[in-house]
Amino acid sequence: MRLTKRGVAAPTALIAVGLMLTACGSRAGDESVVGSAASCVDTSGDTIKVGSLNSLSGTMAISEVTVRDSIRLAVDQINEDGGVLGKQIEIVPEDGASDPATFREKAEKLVRQDCVAAVFGGWTSASRKAMLPVFENNNALLYYPVQYEGLESSSNIFYSGATTNQQIVPALDYLKEQGISSIYLVGSDYVFPRTANDIIKAYAAAHDIEVLGEDYVPLGGSADFSTILNKVRSASPDAIFNTLNGDANVAFFREYANVGLTPETTPVMSVSIAEEEVASIGVQSIEGQLTAWNYYQTVDTPENAAFVAAYKDRYGQNKPTSDPMEAAYTSVFLWAASVESADSFDVDAVRDAAGGISFDAPEGTVVINGDNNHLTKTSRIGVINSEGLIDTVWESDGPIDPDPYLTSYDWAEGLSGN
Known part of the structure; x- marks a missing residue:
């Protein structure tokens, strides 16, 4: 069963995981969108493109390769369950190479040339801040999966990791x-x-x-x-x-x-x-x-047991799961639910539909705060x-x-x- 506006059936591999769509909130800060560039996202076919932008080389590869893997797992599970608005998700992968300038360059490519509907990735705050103008100037969406220092809120970024x-x-x-x-x-x-x-x-x-x-x-x-x-x-x-x-x-x-x-x-x-x-x-x-x-991998919930099992089946029994991986995985489901709630891939519509959407994630239930595009999260x-x-x-x-x-x-x- 595909995602719907009234509710979201769990993917087969995550029987206990559910999405609940609730009332929409406002966009982060209620500020006007900076970008004016026309979107080139193509919704005419049977697929929709999203970007995966992670450091696959350099000093941060120790952390980010597995985040890329968890994004792939989420996309595959959503596709197996019918995709988003009846379309299969196609990942366009890029390597940020542990370099903020490269992250900005690759983000620009994904948004302006590959015409992706959303980008999932980034790790360091330097990489996020380098990419932020790209997403704001082009009115595009970045789903950022890592805990960070706070003191920021952008209408064009959804922060699925912890704030301060x-x-x-x-x-x-x-x-x-x-x-x-x-x-x-x-x-x-x-x-x-x-x-x-x-x-x-x-x-x-x-x-x-x-x-x-x-x-x-x-x-x-x-x-x-x-x-x-x-x-x-x-x-x-x-x-x-x-x-x-x-x-x-x-x-x-x-x-x-x-x-x-x-x-x-x-x-x-x-x-x-x-x-x-x-x-x-x-x-x-x-x-x-x-x-x-x-x-943590040891969190005792049915949703986490299913997530850990699916990840290990896909990438190896000796591969652990971690917080940024789980946050990235969760962010793909939240984007899909926001699209379904909006009944559109349009960035403004997706953003306006996102507030109040919740997901029974491996870490526990998370909810998008429509005022600042961050999530409610349990601290451990x-x-x-x-x-x-x-x-x-x-x-x-x-x-x-x-x-x-x-x-x-x-x-x-x-x-x-x-």
Whole structure:
């Protein structure tokens, strides 16, 4: 059965997964659309094109190849169930090559030359910000699947990963509840870590947590962490807050062990390390460390059991699932439901129909907030176990409404996006 406006039947491979269409909300920020370029999306045939734009090479390939795979899985399942508005989805894949300029170039190609109805992808905030003008100027849609620093809302981007109050703030709340009174900040040198750390410092100042140091390494390439981690050891913080991205985490955790730090004495809270990165880093280097996400492979829901089984059947029994993969997978179903609700592939119609649409995702039920194009999401803190998976040690009482500008927190006044 194909997707319909009244309700959405689950794909055969996901028997328990359902979509529920509810009342529409307004577009993000209610601002007027910047773009004026005419759409070249072709809806006359039996297929509809979408773009998949992920880093298949470079420093971020460690994380993004599997996101590409989960997008393919979602598209195949929707196609098996009849497609979208009776059309089969055709993926046009592109490699962002871990380079923001390349992401922008490939996004322009997908929208202007390949004439895709939507693009799924991006990881770093630098890649997202590089692509944002392309989607706004051409009034096209990007579905961005990764947690990020917040302080942004675009009518042309749907954010299916966590915003700050759904990941970073709960991570800080958890550390505070564990008695942490001092932290050291380590991150990659680009938009997300620097903005996230500004938010962390504002939180720390309001909650009597001392920030003992703040260091960054370039994104990409081999980083030498010996100096930084010797500084960390000398400062003796209660915990490290880690906003490193990509393969720098491999060198970081190996050097962390070399200088004698342990999860028992100096735990690390990471917000960009999921199951796929654990495997690349090596479980022996990271077991016992903390993570903050909205989804883990170990989440116990029927929808997740079906998702994990389908992914492993497709890509290998030794392949783990992770939060960005699940968010990307979910975003394809949300786009399809929005199209069905709008009864159109037109960007304005899809955007206006999206608010209030929900999906029983592997992580739990998510709902599109029509005011800011973010999702309600359940927050989870996890500990990496000896098998390389992540066990939940704390989760929010239910889905948290997205607050990308942190307007509900007095301590966040004065913060602004980059």
